[in-house]
Amino acid sequence: MTELWLDGLLVCALLATAAGALLSRDLFRAVVMFIAFGLLMSLAWVRLRAPDIALAEAIIGAGLSGVLFLDAVSHLRRRPAGGAAEDD
């Protein structure tokens, strides 16, 4: 019974972070939500007894792509949206 509750909680948290990542207006907040989603997703893979995928999800989904997204957000911030004239 406890397991069912915990799994239900995990599913709710997954849906909430996914919605947060998709619907957030602030890009930085969306990326943080995406990283949280990746970590929760790797927990879900562990619960589904797929530890290989859980490892890959934690390292690549949450770690590396999160860092890449953060990098992209900081580049986007440094260049304001209006001044795209110098873009070649």
Added chain:
Amino acid sequence: MIERARQALLGAACLLFTVCLLWAVRHLVALPAEQQALSVLLSRWLPDSGVSHPVTAVLLNFRSYDTLLEIGVLVIAGMVGISLARTSALEDPAMRSADPLLHALLRLFLPLLVLLAGWLLWAGSSRPGGAFQAGALLAAAGVLGRLAGLPMAFLRPGTLLRAGLVLGFSVFLLIALLGALDGRAFLAYPPGLAGALILVIEAGLSLSIGMILLALFVSAPVAPEEDADGGPPA
């Protein structure tokens, strides 16, 4: 109005897809274990594969062709990423962090990450782990170092970078071709040597994967105004 209708249509499609997925999962779970032909086949031939972890056995023995093509795709992606890079200075002073906490943590984490990657690589033959996870962990260590401003001179386009990029793919291809030249099928390992060869392939793969992912991160295009002016050669 049209936008609203489009969103409703998308939502309905997603819902339908979810219901189909749920139905498929229920159908799969309801099958008795004897009818799940793949797992039966796998457990029957697992002792011949040279490793004791079924996922690694599938990835590097039974379906190693897929893995070979996968690393080929990664190598091409790495090359494209590097050729898109617009900055010539890999040691970007603007990216160097003066945060003492990051440097202290780095001193602690870098050896730990490398050790963990080695363990994941070794563990892949008997439990969850393997080349891809180990390589990604190596890349994560490199990203940490890059964020702290460690010199990344080995990623300068040159012999070392090229060799590192294609190391995994070429080791894999060489072993596959040796099997074919020896009279067995392409990608067939010699009997008795499968476990050792898989470990060799995985070691090459994780080095290459780590380097490709790191190169993709380091060579991410930099905005024009912050492009360093070449910088002095290291």
